[in-house]
Amino acid sequence: NAGVTQTPKFRILKIGQSMTLQCTQDMNHNYMYWYRQDPGMGLKLIYYSVGAGITDKGEVPNGYNVSRSTTEDFPLRLELAAPSQTSVYFCASSSTGGAFFGQGTRLTVV
Amino acid sequence: KQEVTQIPAALSVPEGENLVLNCSFTDSAIYNLQWFRQDPGKGLTSLLLIQSSQREQTSGRLNASLDKSSGRSTLYIAASQPGDSATYLCAVFSGGYNKLIFGAGTRLAVHP
Numbered sequence: 001n002a003g004v005t006q007t008p009k010f011r012i013l014k015i016g017q018s019m020t021l022q023c024t025q026d027m028n029h030n031y032m033y034w035y036r037q038d039p040g041m042g043l044k045l046i047y048y049s050v051g052a053g054i055t056d057k058g059e060v061p062n063g064y065n066v067s068r069s070t071t072e073d074f075p076l077r078l079e080l081a082a083p084s085q086t087s088v089y090f091c092a093s094s095s096t097g098g099a100f101f102g103q104g105t106r107l108t109v110v
Numbered sequence: 111k112q113e114v115t116q117i118p119a120a121l122s123v124p125e126g127e128n129l130v131l132n133c134s135f136t137d138s139a140i141y142n143l144q145w146f147r148q149d150p151g152k153g154l155t156s157l158l159l160i161q162s163s164q165r166e167q168t169s170g171r172l173n174a175s176l177d178k179s180s181g182r183s184t185l186y187i188a189a190s191q192p193g194d195s196a197t198y199l200c201a202v203f204s205g206g207y208n209k210l211i212f213g214a215g216t217r218l219a220v221h222p
Contacts, residue, residue, distance in 0.1 A: 031208050031210075033210055035212075041214060042199060042212045042213055042214035042215050043199070043201075043212040044212075045209065045210070045211060045212075048209060048210070050208070058209070059211075090153065090154070092210065094203070094208065094210060096142075096161075097159070098142065098144050098156055098159035099144055099156070099201070099203075099210055100156070101146075101153050101154040102153065103152075103153045104153050
């Protein structure tokens with residue numbers, strides 16, 4: 001049972017480039033989330049989804065986009081990467097049994 | 111808007127002490143509350159989940175309590191060990207769509 005899988009684990013982007021962070025879960029959870037964690041800080045919610053086709057903004061959505069075409073997948077798109085988006089990104093899914101996290105993607109924008 | 115606060119931000123204790131980590135939230139209309147552990151440079155490991163109808167949960171040396179009416183949760187760690195050194199994060203499931211909101215964490219160091 002893989003749980004929540006994120007790819008890639010590491011990535012270096014140049015300013016202005018775009019990329020998609022992939023997240024997939026095999027637990028059939030309706031709720032999925034994207035967070036960013038800056039050094040020494042807690043997790044800030046970027047976007048979340050309550051089911052296929054339904055997404056909503058979290059605390060820090062600017063510069064990001066998401067889609068949810070299936071229950072399993074919840075990709076996060078960065079358009080026009082900026083140094084301020086250098087962070088560790090975590091994807092999670094949840095049910096009544098709590099939240100489960102992927103191992104994170106460490107992104108550096110230079 | 112739900113806000114989650116964790117006190118203290120950092121804690122350094124000698125091995126063997128009993129500890130209490132605090133978490134407070136501004137909107138008491140939460141579903142569940144979950145405590146996590148994060149080691150440096152690593153992902154999040156779930157410690158305890160307290161459902162909204164429960165008052166506490168226990169796992170080994172860990173005990174978490176929840177008082178929704180006062181907007182508080184505590185994580186009690188008994189007989190702390192150096193291996194307990196990590197950041198402890200509190201998160202609440204709130205709002206109509208189960209938004210999961212985190213506190214900034216308590217950074218714990220247990221020294222021999």
